[in-house]
Amino acid sequence: MTTEVTIGNDRHALKRVSTPPEVHGKQDLAYEHVTQLDQDEDLGFALRGHSFNPLIDAAQPLLGLVIRLRRLHDFSNVESLYETVRDQITGLSDEVRQHGYDNATLLAYRYALCAHIDEAVMATPWGNAVWSQRSLISYHHNETWGGEKFFTVLARMQLDPEKYRDVLEFKYLCLCLGFKGKYAQQHNHPDTLNAIIAKLHKVLRSLRGDTAERLTDAHVNVAHQRQRLGRSLPLWAPWALAFVVLAGAYTVFEVKLARSTDLVLQSLNNILKP
Numbered sequence: 001m002t003t004e005v006t007i008g009n010d011r012h013a014l015k016r017v018s019t020p021p022e023v024h025g026k027q028d029l030a031y032e033h034v035t036q037l038d039q040d041e042d043l044g045f046a047l048r049g050h051s052f053n054p055l056i057d058a059a060q061p062l063l064g065l066v067i068r069l070r071r072l073h074d075f076s077n078v079e080s081l082y083e084t085v086r087d088q089i090t091g092l093s094d095e096v097r098q099h100g101y102d103n104a105t106l107l108a109y110r111y112a113l114c115a116h117i118d119e120a121v122m123a124t125p126w127g128n129a130v131w132s133q134r135s136l137i138s139y140h141h142n143e144t145w146g147g148e149k150f151f152t153v154l155a156r157m158q159l160d161p162e163k164y165r166d167v168l169e170f171k172y173l174c175l176c177l178g179f180k181g182k183y184a185q186q187h188n189h190p191d192t193l194n195a196i197i198a199k200l201h202k203v204l205r206s207l208r209g210d211t212a213e214r215l216t217d218a219h220v221n222v223a224h225q226r227q228r229l230g231r232s233l234p235l236w237a238p239w240a241l242a243f244v245v246l247a248g249a250y251t252v253f254e255v256k257l258a259r260s261t262d263l264v265l266q267s268l269n270n271i272l273k274p
């Protein structure tokens with residue numbers, strides 16, 4: 001199946017890996033099933049977070065873009081995509097600078113983002129030839145490859161995790177989303193990367209604290225108040241019930257006693273007859 005995508009002012013052919021089923025109400029569904037959303041100019045996701053990490057919040061549209069680009073089998077206008085992402089990173093850098101981060105944090109953040117996007121695009125059959133000639137790392141940091149420096153900076157920043165907490169969390173997210181860097185060519189890279197992720201997670205967890213086992217404590221919202229049952233019966237009702245029970249019991253015993261007396265008298269009459 002061939003689907004058209006608009007990037008800039010041109011229209012270009014885009015081949016997807018799988019053919020989405022024909023469904024109704026496509027405009028309300030996700031990207032992989034919506035032809036109308038192919039008008040999205042930057043292939044990105046209109047996502048902005050509101051969490052405790054401004055670096056991750058600002059990068060969410062580009063992180064969503066990376067996930068989508070990895071699933072594209074073919075894409076012809078790589079140059080326009082490159083220009084769009086390049087300009088977005090420039091604007092994103094200006095945005096996060098307003099949060100008061102130091103230069104080391106800003107550089108490490110932009111470097112990690114560029115390396116993550118470069119690796120994702122150059123791993124595709126359509127992006128390696130064109131993108132490698134002018135990668136995001138080369139444009140923003142004047143380097144050819146960021147797969148090794150990513151981990152070098154990561155190790156240094158872990159020496160002062162409290163200061164670089166936000167950028168460490170962003171690097172942790174990149175690793176969880178599939179960034180491999182220099183470990184991509186190693187035969188045991190999954191184990192190595194998992195060890196790095198586990199170590200980084202332990203450091204970050206010590207800074208953020210343990211996650212809450214439950215969202216709220218129900219006992220906190222309970223009002224401690226003595227409750228009294230409403231009176232559904234009048235005060236004389238128990239006495240009336242007791243009288244009825246006693247009267248019934250007296251009647252039963254009275255009847256039994258009368259029968260026993262009659263039997264005794266009848267027996268005496270039979271004995272006294274001549």
